[in-house]
Every structure is written in structure tokens, then in C-alpha cells.
Amino acid sequence: MAEAEIDYAAVFQALPGMVALLTPELVYVDVNEEFLRMAGRTREQLVGRYLFDVFPDNPGDPAATGARNLQASLQRVLATGERDTMALQRYDVESAERPGEWEERYWSPVNAAVLGPDGRVAVLVHRVEEVTELIKARGSRGGRTRVLEAELYTRARELQELNERLREAHAREREVALALQDAMLPAPGPFGHHRAAVRYQPAMGTLNVCGDWYDLVDLPGDRIGVAVGDVVGHGLHAACVMGLLRSALSAVSRVADGPAQALEVLGLYARSVEGAENTTVVETCIDWETHTITYSSAGHPPPALLRTDGTVEFLDKATDPPLGARPDHVARPQGTTPFTEGDTLVLYSDGLIERRREDIDTGLARLADALVHHRGADPEPLADALLLDLLPAVGATDDTALVIVRL
Template sequence: MSVPETRDSGQELPLPWDDTAQELYEHAPCGYLTTLPDGTVVNVNETFLSWTGYGRADLVGRKRLRDLLGVGSLIYYETHVAPLLRMQGEVREIALDVRCATGRRMPTLVNATLNYDADGAERVIRVTVFDATERRRYEAELLQARRTAEESERRVRVLQQVVADLAAVPTASGVARAVVAAAGPAFGAADGGLWVVDGDRKQLVLAAAAAHAGFRDVALSAAGAAATVVRRGEPVVLAGAAKLRTELPEWAPALLRQGRQGALLVPLTAHEAVLGVLVCTFTEAHAVSDSELQLARLLGQQAGQALDRARLYDEVRLREERAVFLGEVSRDLDGVTGLAERARLLAEMVVRGVAAYAQVRLAGEAEVLAEAGEPAATGTDIELPLTVRGAVAATLTLRPHGGLPVPDPAFLAELADRAAPALENARLYEREREVARTLQRSLLAGEPPGDLRFTVEACYRPAGGGLEVGGDWHDAFLITPDRLAVVVGDVVGRGLHAASTMGQLRSAVRALAAAEAGPARLVEQLDRFVDRVETARMATVAYAEIALDTGTMTYCCAGHPPPLLLPAHADPETLWEGRSAPLGSRAGRRSRAEATVRLVTGDRVLLYTDGLVERRDRHLDEGLDRLAAMFATRRRSPMKGLTARIADAMLMGGEPPDDDVCLLCVSLGTEPRLERTIPADPYRIKAVRTDLKGWLEFRGVDEDSADALLLALSEAVANAIEHGYRDCADGTVTVTATQLGDEVILRVADKGTWREPRPDDPARGRGLFLIGKLTDQMEINTDGGTTVTMRRQVAGG
């Protein structure tokens, strides 16, 4: 049949069926929608309705385009598509999920055009919708194929990387860590651990673990999966927490507590023997594929060969390391001087080198001198006698790592021969240093004068290391019954010359103070003394005299750090007046300056040497500011032990300072609140009684009340020592005394155990009966120890 030639004439070709514009619209191969600018559907074709299952009445005038979109597509439409449509007038091939009447999500590609009227106002939006279901499926298949290829390539890379890592680490421990680190990249494991078969092939010994301290060694006689892997030499897959619980050995609870849902156990093989097991665990159900099993076998073979090679290397290296270790023991022990330091260093070195735990005891001593490592570590203890000149000086006990070879006897004998003389020399050094310390203390001032009008507390901390004594010193003495002198000085240098010079200066100060010429005149006379004692040149001195009847303090600082005043009710104040050059300085004038400050009851003055505030790593101002702040926080602290607490806080950690440190604090009046803590020793009760007696006298308590309170205190402290600590070798008792109006409150507290008086022993309980008669009220609290509170009305005060 010939076709009419109508194309050139512009006429339409006749069709054998009716194909109206409406038919084309309704049954087009895509969905059509027409919406108002706000998205309300005003027209929709039959194709879209058949795809989605909606009726025309369900959509036209009732739904907006946004109402037909899934949640994710709706957000994308509102934030991207709609704004873009209004800016450009059209959008093309936008991927949106349309929500069908049944709730199914249909993937689509959407084109939309915004039409305007003659005035340029938005009129309608025409939307075409293409079903992208098959396209989405095809894309998903392509994506899955790509992921499979990428996963295969990734596993090949992982295996290559593992092989490279294993080749780079020569030691067995390095091989173990490299294999455990590969568990995540190779199989997507959350973590894992590696166990190696011990030399006797009786158990699996933990070699490396990614995260779990709960992993332990595994007996090969167990019926678990790990032992099965060793016997069969094939990987084992465990799926589900219940399966883990029945198949994994005793460390399974550590896994299950962290939500493990599966495990893959891989044997490490070499020369047809299983050398170890790699355990990979998963937090979610994990189906191990055939390709992963193949990778597991290859990984196990490569790791097993690397482990076998590393063990040979470790044997050679161990011999070399132990030879080096013995040399380091001799060298490093010679690098420290103290007995405790050498013992601690020896224990630490043994733990780092050959053992899981080590301790050192002196011969004949029950107390452990030093220890290191984990006392609960498994293993067999080995005791090495450390012998010097035929006598045992100490004992070194070491506990090798469980499952690892015990050090050979020749090595242990060599270790003992090197450690013994080092400890014995340190013991001799300690004895000589104590002699030097005794000399230092003998040259320092004795006990400060006892007087209820003031309290003096001092502290001396020698520089760490060495046998040399220092030149820091302090002193406090009464020039007259109403005039107190306090002084802190620092002689240049260390050693016997400095200590001797310090003693001469202290004696000179006491002799010159008797002339009552004042601080400035005294320091001027010290200058003349220094002219005859060359070793005293450039010494520094802070000297003060306090008139106890008026509270006036006159002071002079010769090159010394300034005194620190802590008023009873104000901020600390650094006393920068009255300053001049160090003793014997020939620069400038020879006359000395002095300054005066008025003190009241409760004020505290701190004198100190530069070792307390000077550090190489900070400016002097920082040290002075820190001291002032620390002094202020202890405004209400008891004077007893105050300077020692300040020294400890300033020296941070209690380590011996680089320079000698000397502090002296004086306070006018007695303490508003008495507080003392003593060891649980009956011989220490006297010191507390003496302090309480002075405190009560200063507060004007009548003699009868004071005697009653002192006796009650003695009984309460004695009870705490005898009964509270009856089953304890050591302990402390804390005593506090306060006064509220005309009532004195005493508290005696211990941390021991309470013991009820026994009716069958009439001698027991008499102390409490006596305390009850001596005081107006007695309360006993036995929570967390025992606290006895005693109250008594007093006359005077």
C-alpha cells in the first residue's frame, strides 16, 4: 500500500484508530499532574492514578503534591525542589518517592514547569512523573556489583597489607598485634584476640587482645570452640549470643557483657601444625561468606608462618636483651643513691625485663622495701638471696609471667650478683647520710620558748640527694620577758663549712640581740662579724623583734625574701620595707634599714628561705603569689604542723627540694581552736595534755575545770588507743577543743572499732564512768569509728 505524500503539504497522516489529545493525555507512558502554585492538584491523568491506586476524586482539589511524597522526598522537595522551581521556572529529572494509596513507595523521576499568566503571575505547575522502579532496581544491582568488586579488592588489599605488616615485624608479640589489628579491616570485627599454643601444647596463652582485659588463657583440654580449632585446623563460625555462651571458653562473659553476637575463630598454621587461634567478635549477627572463609585461611597461613619465624628471632634476641639488661641493672642502680630508691628501681627493672611482679626485702625484715608489677599475677615465685661477703643482705622475689618460660638459672644468678652489692652500698650510704642529717639537726635551733602570748612553729626540709648538709637555719628566743626575736637565715653554699657558718651566725644573732639595739643595728653588727668570717659573706637574714606587750614588730631583711603577714581578718600582705643588701656586701651604704608593723591577736607572720618560692621554670613573683594564696587558705588551720603543711603544698608531691627550705611562723595569742592528731601510742598522750593545758590556761579557764577536762581527755584518748585499735597495729587519734561562751567542748575521735563494756568484767567501762562524772555531758558516736564528745561549763574565760 502506498503512503500518501502529505508531509510536504503539512497535512496530518491518517491513523487507523482514534487518537485524540485527551487519549494521549490520559494514557500517556508517564503520569501528568497539574497543580496550582501552592501545589493543590487540579488535574491528573489516568496513568498516574493506575500507578498509585488513587481515584481522581481522592486527589483533585483535595491533595497537594507534597502530600503524595514520602518523608525524605518531602523534605527534599520543600528545601530544594520548590525553591529551585520558582527561581528557574522548571526542574528536570528529580528523584522523588511517591506514596501510593496502599502505602507503597514508588521511586519516580519528576519534571516540573511553572507557567505564568499575561501579567507574569504564577498560574499553574505542570508535572510529569516517570516510573523509576526498574531503573532503581538496575542501579541497585550495579551498586551491589560494584560493592562486591570493591569488597573483593579490599580484601585482597587487606591480605597484602597484612603480609607486608607481618614481614615488617620480627618479634612474636609484633606478629600478634599485627594479626589482631587485621581483624577489623579483614572481617569487619568489633575486636579480637590472639592466643598462641604454649610449648607443652596444654593451653592457649593470650598474646594480644584489642580491647578486653577479661581475656584469659584457654586450656586445650576444654570442650570449647578454641580448642576445637586447634585440633581440626579449620576456621569455626559462631552465630548468636547463646552459641557464644556454650562454645567460647571461660572469657566468654567478658564478650557477652559488651553485646557480642557472633565470632570467627581462625587457626594460625605453619608446617601442618596449629600455632595459635585468632578470635574475631562481632556486635551484630554476621554471616561469614565463603570469600571471608577463604581469606581467613590465607590469613591464618600467613600469620602462622610469620609467628614461627618470629619465635626463632625472639630466642636469639632474648639472649642479647638479657645481656644488655644485666648491664643496665649495674649502671642504673649506680645512678641512684638511696636504699629505697635502688630497691624500687631494681623491682621496676625486673618487672620491665623478666617478671610480672617483683619485691625486695632486707634480710631479717618483714616489711617489703619495694615492689612493682601486679601482686595477683599468675606464676611461680622465685626467691633470689642477694649475698654480700657471705651474708644475705636482702631477698629479691620475682614472679615470671604465667605461661612464659622461666628465666634460666645462670641469668638469675648473674642478676643476684649485680643487685646485691648495689643494695648493700646504698644501705651504707643511707647510714652515712643519716649521720649528716643528725649533724644538720644539731646545728638548728632547739624547741621555741613556751609562752601563752605567742605560738612559734618551724619546719626545715633539706635538699634531696647527697650527704652534704645545708646552711638554712631558723631560731626563736626571748630577748627579754616581753620581747620575742625570730630569725630565718640562708648561708651561701653547702657542706660542713656552710653548716658551721650557720651555727656561728645563729650564735652571733643571739649574742647581739641581748644588747636590745633593734633589728637594723643588729644586722649592722653582723656585717662586722662577717668581715671576720669570710664564709658568712653574702648570707641573707630576715630578723624581727616583737614587743609582746604592744604587738609592735620591728623587722629587717638583709637580702632575704620578704616576710609574709597574714592578718586575722584581712588578706595576706608581703612586707617589702626594711630591706638592704646581703651580709658582708660591700656595695652601697653600710647602714641598714628597718620597718615596723603592728600585730594583733590572731595575726600570723611567716619567715622563709628562697628555696620555698624560687623555681627554674617560673618567675619569683609567681612563687610569692602562690605562697600568699596558700598561706591565706590556712588562716584557720592549727599552728601545730602548719609550716610542714605549707612546705608540702609548695613543694608539690613531697619530693625533696632542689634547695634547702626553712620556714618559721609566729602567731600572737593561742589557737582559737585546738586540734591535734597523734599516733595510737600511749606515750603520745602527754604531748596532747601539755598542749591542752596551755590552751585552757590562756583562755582563763578555772583550775578545777581545767584539771577535770585534762583527766577526761586522758581517759578518752587511752580508751581509743586500747580498745579502738586493739586489733590494729597502727592508727591515729584526733583531739579537738573549742570554747563556746562559758562551755568547753572536747572531742576525741578514732577510726577503730567500738567495743561494748562487758558485764562480766567490772574493771571495764570505768573510764567512761569517770568521764561522765568529770564533764556535764558526754556523747558517743560509733559510726565509722568512735567519737566521744565531752562538754563542761567553766568559770573564767
């Protein structure tokens, strides 16, 4: 017996709670019947309109925060892709029958993201429990109950204000971390006739400043060392650890006998730095005399080599665990690949390719396709094109470091 086909549109309309679907720009895409009934609006008054044009805060209440709190919750979901459950909100609504009159309403919202195939937020699910009648019914049972309800509402407001102050503190920490990263990640100097471009794109969330870094070092002969790394963790501490490791690798790469030995020394040093464990880093040495790239990776995504014939090779033949992942010292592997004049080497951190609930091979294929699509572009416009093509339009939750060298 064939299974009956489910009419999901009918199921959505019949859901017992208030549910609305929003675009990432917070425009109503669809609402169910219960939402229309409880909100006192028609479908035409909602679908296609900006959420806060339909439901702004009460202009007659200077202390109203419902719209601001809801917007903050929705932006968190856009930035992280994670569900956000809000505290009980007083969110007054203008009467549909009597414009200018505002009705006291209490809402308990939950916001969630639906991700598209590219890992970006495609739709926001905005579910609301209407608890106005419950609050009023409890308040009608006596003065003591009304006092308790008022106290609960006051405490909820105080908690929201505390959360705002915490976000401000984290925002200040983010500013300091970004300033440190800017100081540690300057634009590359000239490398003879060779052209290079670098980018550092911080995550969107105030809590998500990470420890990504890049480095370009002049070496004896017609050679340069290029590295990209990523410290585990977020915030100011991760940025400080990044500074220590970047400086150490920059120094050791000038005297080490190749990238593998440089990463071995860096790994030993990382054991003495709190928070440096499991840092990933890839080091390459470009030699224009021999037309070879020598490389070694400590758990980092593989560099991409875009060849002039339009093919892309990922340098993944010398990959080892991240720094400090092994209890004992073990020699790291090293690989070498030839290049021809006009090839392009791309090093990057995982923020460029990784997406939640997506296999890394999908991200690598997306990077290869973008490189082929923009082949022929100089390093500077190519760097901009890759960030535009590969990073989420909104809500990037990880930093991205990017280095492009025209060989």
C-alpha cells in the same frame, strides 16, 4: 600561607631512637615504635607497668647492676630536675619468645625531666641507644678487640663502684650535717601565752644539706626576736657556718637596738668567717606592748603577715643586700608594721617558695594563697599544711626552714 600544624604524637612515634615516657613513680606512660621494636615488647606489655617489673636484673647473674644503676640515675633526675647521662650499661633482657632465657644487651641511656607548671617533675624522658650489635661486631673482629671490650666493661663497672662509694661518703657527711643542724635548731621554748611552730625540712639529695637556720629569742618586755637565715653552699661546711652565724645573731639580738643594728653587727662578723659571704637573713622583733613588728632583711625572702581579715602582707620595705655583699659598711634599713591580735607571722627560707626557672613572685603568690586557704589553723597544723602544699612531692633540692608565730 598558614603554617602546617605539627602532629607531635606522630613525631614521637617516628623518632629514630628508643624513647619512653615515665611517671615520677617509674611507670610507663608511653613508648615509641623503636622502643617496642628493640625491646621486643608490645605496647600492652609496657604502658601502665612499673619499669623494673618489665626489665628486672638477670636473677642468674649475681653481678648484674643494670637495674640498680638505672634506678639511681632516674632518682637523681627526680631529685634535681637535671639531665643524667649514664655510662655504657650491660643490662640483660629476658627473651619475650623464650621466658627464662636472658639475652646479653648493652645500653647507653640518657634520662631527663619534664617539669610541670608547679616546678615539679611531671614526666621522665628515658632515651636509650641500643649498642649491643656494635659491641658484638667489634668483639667478632678478633681476640684483642674482645679483650679491649672486656677491659672497657670492667673499667666502667669499677667507675660505677667508685661512684657508689663516693655517694656513701657523702651520705655520711649528710648525717653529720643533719645531726649538727638538729643540735643547733631545737624546738622553741615557751614565750608566755604566745604560740609558735618551727620546721626544718632537709633537701632530698645526699649532697644537698644546706645552711638554713631559724632562731627565736626572748627579749626584755613582752617582746621576742625571730630570725631565719640561709648560708650559701651545701654540706658539712655550710652547716658549720650556719652554726656560727646563728649563735652570733642570737647573742647580738639581745643587746642590739633593733633588727637593723643586729644585722649590721652580724654582717661585720660574717666578714671574718670563711663561707659566710652572701648569707641571707631576716630578723624581726615582735612587740606585744605596742603591737608592732620591726624588721630588717639582708637579701632574704620577705616575712609574710597573715591578717585576721584574710589578707597577706609581705614585709618587704626594709630589704638590703646579703651579708658581706658590700665592700664598705653601710647602715641597714629597718621597717615597722602594726599587727592585731590573731594575726600570724611567717618566716621561711627560699626552699619553701623558689622553683627552678620560675619567677619568685609566683612562689610568693603560691605562699599567700596557701596561707589564706589555711587561715584559722594554729601554728603547728599550719606549718605542716604549708610544707605539704608548697614543697615538691619528691626531689626537693633545697632545705627549708619555717617559723610561724601567732600574734
